[in-house]
Amino acid sequence: MSRPRILLTAPPRTxxxxxxxxxxxxxxxxGTPVCGFLSDEIREHGQRTGFAVADFxxxxxxxxxxxxxxxPRIGRYGVNVPAFERIALxxxxQALEAKGAVTLIDEIGPMELLSPAFMPQCAALFAAGLPIVATVHQRTRPRLEADLVEVTPQNRDDLPETLSRLLLP
Incomplete structure (x- = not known):
């Protein structure tokens, strides 16, 4: 049985x-282990001023x-590639080594792709046939074998439950 490999896409802030x-x-x-990382906005005085990366x-x-x-810069942001790599890689x-885990990657986008090691690691995860859900920047279409799902205001509240049913044994 093939394990789900899903890419979620949408405009920013969807x-x-x-x-x-x-x-x-x-x-x-x-009771399912989760591996991977989240990318969060950093907000100061109501304005987005940066991004943080955190593992689970x-x-x-x-x-x-x-x-x-x-x-390196992406738009208005200076990017600290070593800091990203220290958490994400x-x-x-760990996701490649964990038994029974689901891998969640947030996100495969321009900042993350500044890391020369990141995309090969993504490709290895997808090639390993592990259950994986990753978000992709709307303008980023990585060449990964996966189902593409668009997040919309209409489906975003139900998607976590829908995806969990696909991923849980």
Whole structure:
């Protein structure tokens, strides 16, 4: 039986990260281990000023911020690729080794793709046939064998439950 491999896509601020976060909660409640990482906005005074990356064990790092002037840039944000890699790559490696875990990756987008090791690690996870749900930036279409699901305001509240039914044994 083929294990589900799903890419969630949507415009920014539609709810992709919220879907992944709620899905992780449902999987954990059902006793299923979760590997991977979340990308969260950093907001200051009501404005988005950066992004943090956190694995499901609680390790966290700031990976991008408006105030950073050195290093690579994506739009208004300076990106700290080593900080991203320090959290994301071990979490992805753990997913390859974990038995019975579901891998959740939030997100495969322009900032994450600045890491030369990230996309090969994604490809390895998808090729391993593990159950995986990843979010992709709307303009990023990675060449990964997976079903593409669009997150919309109409389906985003039901998606975590729908996806958990697909992923749970």
């Amino acid at each position: 709810g992709k990260t919220t879907v992944i976060r709620r899905l992780a909660g449902l999987l954990r409640e059902a 064990a609680g390790h966290r790092a700031v990976m991008a911020h408006r105030s950073w002037v050195s290093g 071990p979490a992805m490696e």
